[in-house]
Amino acid sequence: MKHSTNPQTRRGHRGGPARRIGRTLALVLPVVLVLSGTLAVTRVNWTGSSSSSVLAASDVSPAEVSSRSVSRAPQDVLRDQLMDELQEKSPGVVLTHLQQAVNGHPSLARHCSSIARALGKAAVRIYGAPRAQSYARPVCDTAFASGVLAAHT
Numbered sequence: 001m002k003h004s005t006n007p008q009t010r011r012g013h014r015g016g017p018a019r020r021i022g023r024t025l026a027l028v029l030p031v032v033l034v035l036s037g038t039l040a041v042t043r044v045n046w047t048g049s050s051s052s053s054v055l056a057a058s059d060v061s062p063a064e065v066s067s068r069s070v071s072r073a074p075q076d077v078l079r080d081q082l083m084d085e086l087q088e089k090s091p092g093v094v095l096t097h098l099q100q101a102v103n104g105h106p107s108l109a110r111h112c113s114s115i116a117r118a119l120g121k122a123a124v125r126i127y128g129a130p131r132a133q134s135y136a137r138p139v140c141d142t143a144f145a146s147g148v149l150a151a152h153t
Contacts, residue, residue, distance in 0.1 A: 075111035082115065083122055091123045091135035091144070099139050112140035120147020 078101055086094045095116070102112045116139055123132035123144075129152040136145035 074105070075108055075115065078108060078111075079115045079118060082119060086119060086122055086126065091119065091127070091132060092137075094119060095135065095137060095139045095144060102140070113143035116140040116143035117147035117150070120144040120149075121151040124148050124151035 078098075082094050082098055085097065098112065098115060098119070102108050120132065120136070120143070123135065124147075126132075127135075129148060132148045133145065133152075136148060
């Protein structure tokens with residue numbers, strides 16, 4: 001039997017540094033693209049308004065901090081901001097800001113339902129039950145609608 005002294009063909013060749021780099025990029029690049037796309041989507045202003053008034057617990061001014069208790073929880077600060085905003089804007093706008101705040105600060109997600117429920121109860125006091133219910137949508141598992149219902153009954 002005669003053996004060939006030629007280098008191995010592509011089928012038996014494991015590849016050099018260029019092939020390893022290519023494989024690494026093939027595995028890492030999709031992950032990087034998905035993560036960067038996800039981060040970009042969370043920063044888009046989906047409300048269509050020109051002002052980027054995304055509410056968050058970190059958006060409190062130093063004057064507000066000094067006038068209020070310094071040890072206030074972020075969810076309490078957010079709830080108060082949204083309640084104040086509900087006096088001036090529609091519940092739909094306020095619910096959008098709640099969703100943006102939760103998207104921007106995932107640690108607020110576990111408080112989202114209680115905040116939305118409180119906003120629903122306040123909306124009934126301001127707008128009445130039928131009109132407040134018309135703003136309900138699936139923010140925080142429809143907690144706003146359950147707040148409207150609780151205030152109405």
